[in-house]
Amino acid sequence: MADDAGSNDHGGTGHRARLRQRLSQGPDALLDHELVEYLLALAIPRRDTKPLAKALLHRFGGLGGLMTADWRAIAKMPGMGDTSTAAIKIVQAAALRMLKEPVTQRPVLASWQALLDYLRADMAFLSIERVRVLHLNSRNMLIMDDHMGDGSIDQAAIYVREVIRRAIDLGSAALILVHNHPSGAPDPSRQDIDITRQIVEAGKRLGISVHDHIIIGAQGHSSMRAKGLL
Template identity: 45%
Template sequence: MAELAPHTGHRDRLREKLTSAGGLALHDYELLELYLFRCIPRRDTKPIAKDLIARFGDLGGVASAPIEQLVEVKGVSEKTAAELKLIKALSERLAREQVMGRTVIASWSALINYCRTAMQHATTEEFRVLFLDRKNKLIADEVLGRGTIDHAPVYPREVVKRALAHEASALILVHNHPSGDATPSQADIEMTRSLMEICQPFEIVVHDHLVIGRENTASFKTLGLM
């Protein structure tokens, strides 16, 4: 009988640990190891998992990294990189399910979690609009601007056009700061006020503007900026 590779027993122990104690009992690299087992079946994935975490910081950073950067890590093929992108897709979908069709007031923390899951690790700025109905239920979510590391083009009239198309009564604006600092810039403040003015004749309310940083989230409403 062929002798099992040393990492085979390690995989079984990790699976048992996950089953008996849950994901919180495992380190980030161990969870990543478990995921990589299905992508790289006959190889010790622990060094690869550790190298990925070291390169991109955490699981979110790994899942959000571009494929061309992932394949720079030894042992990661294009196929494996594509599989890793599935982590982010699943995370976003699960987080989105917690907020779609629900009132913002009842699911505010879930809404913040969804925005952070989607945008926290983005390497360029994205401008997202959450569209709400008259009962403040989230009915649509669209990225209306993508740009550079410190700027995403925003066209207020396009935002209003999409709001009318969705028959939305209110909006929540969201964008990220890839620099990591969630502090709103003067340009952010001016754009928000301009958008609020354009929305007013259409009786569309802008409830808040969230800025997603690497570690925290800033709210224009909480900061008294609107």
Template identity: 50%
Template structure:
């Protein structure tokens, strides 16, 4: 195929790659998505699809965090493209997790917040994670405990205690998300935290904190004087 017969978007795609390699920060969100989509949709102009994703979800972070089903609602996104986007999300989550795993959590608090926010802040339903620490406050396990609805996740103190004892943990950090975006704890959050704290205390395990994350930020029960 001669240069004149090449699809118009191939030249644009090559220039975009060159710009990315020279200065990644200079690219807009939709242009990053263009480069990503070009790897899984090589024979189509993906610029309109990238712009449609941004229009649908708002920004790059929201696109990456969207579920495969939500992504497929956008014209041009099939299974391959949705999978490619979710691979990026999972890779980012794992990179953030490596910053806190097997390290003293209390001395790497900002990294912990980044990980919790990246993993949970944009989820469409509530989820509960339990972070189990050893005597040196090193993270020894990070487990998704419960999945719930858009505004409620059941968490049973006896299950938290049982798992902490199984892992020989000395301390626990509770984390859950608010899909509404507002990280302010509810009365139910406060009461449930009190019950878990008392149950853990009865077997000599410390509840260090309960973090609530959302699109609008995070809250710490300890910082608020609730623990």
């Protein structure tokens, strides 16, 4: 496992002081690799963390990919360990907590952009396909963000019976289906459209509405409702 204790400080305290000074000017004052470099410097104080920061961003395809990467995948990188990996994942956790707050405190349909921002931060850069169902009450308040399962790199099964049974158990009045496309392109597949329509029809029989099926990708998002597919 990696050396979180670090080695001699090759980066110099002067360089870190300059990064800190620039950071105090606002979040856009540092480049992506400098943000990661400074974050890692807090976890590995006696080491030049710039090469490690650049290697991480290269390996995971940028800041979003790094923050959403699996813990084990990050920890396997040469130079990384539990403490430095935890530093990255705690930033992700804090960001998601902040983005989710407005989604949980207001009707979802009235905070649609906040919902999209939260879902993008959580799912856009995942390397596997993930399915979740947002359960809403009669006032369109979120009552459960239900992680239904993960799939392979290109598919995750959505089972109509499981979705509807869960909605009945929770007393849901409406649903928003969500999944991501690891390919980055958010356009719905034929299978996506077919399974969504099956869930819509099953929900109608029980008075459960399906507001939308949102597909998240690194290249953006797609709304089946907006595309006229529901």
